[in-house]
Amino acid sequence: MSRLAVIGAGAMGEALIAGWLASGIPSSDVVIVDAHEPRVREIEERHGVTGVSLDEAAQADTVVLAVKPHQVDGILRAAADSLGESSLVVSIAAGVTLAQLQGAAPGRAVVRVMPNTPALVGKGMAGIVRGERATDEHVARVRGLMGAVGKAVVIDEGHLDALTALSGSGPAYVFYVAEAMIEGGVHQGLTRAEATELVTQTLVGSAAMLAETGKSATQLREMVTSPAGTTAAALRALDDHGVRAAFLDAIEACRNRGLEMGKG
């Protein structure tokens, strides 16, 4: 029996697979299912894992559902009869609730996880929600898997949409800011390559300061902001454009979209 099956080897499925393999999980322990045959070949070639049928994948110790949220119910129902007695179902789908998962696979142990794409480079952040039938061993297994590709926290289901709005979708906000900063540099006459290098290293360094200094984001921002200096002028422009309020709205919209998807 395979140790790990990933059903839906898209952007997030591949990020997890790549992160797990880099962490030392042998490719022979991982099988995949994807409806798009060329995608299966691509992932097999790139990572050395094996494409299998849904029935075969369902027999793995841990079955990770990484398809689009609206597909989870149908695929889990189709796989339910093939799931092994001790198989653990892990859904990473945004908005799909434990109750919905449990309804599609009655009697099975299920866990919800909200990962993020930095798992690809071992710097992921994941939220884990324990289903009713999940044992301590199941939770430890998922903690181990997500811990192998970054950090993981166990939280209540009621907070998972809020977590999604920060860490699940969060990398997109950071890349959006990076794009905008690079564009700003290009507008000031730097080449795109120069601007990209400057912005990338600035994000890497700033993230490391947040993670390593023990100082708050506010303290770190103040360290950069000399009175009446250049940074103050820049932050004033951001405030004039309502950027902070836009982030509050974006995070609320993200959380609300997760709630809405859970109802659909």
Ligand SMILES: NC(=O)C1=CN([C@@H]2O[C@H](COP(=O)(O)OP(=O)(O)OC[C@H]3O[C@@H](n4cnc5c(N)ncnc54)[C@H](O)[C@@H]3O)[C@@H](O)[C@H]2O)C=CC1
């Ligand atoms: N992209 C991200 O950053 C994150 C995504 N997620 C969740 O991961 C899930 C997948 O999202 P993405 O990877 O972004 O989507 P995607 O569209 O890149 O991947 C979905 C994959 O499922 C495959 N697929 C479609 N129908 C299938 C079927 N019947 N059986 C097997 N495979 C099938 C597609 O060919 C595709 O490769 C979603 O539920 C999303 O909420 C969670 C956290 C972060």
Ligand SMILES: O=C(O)[C@@H]1CCC=N1
């Ligand atoms: O955009 C989405 O719906 C998925 C869930 C979290 C990140 N990407």
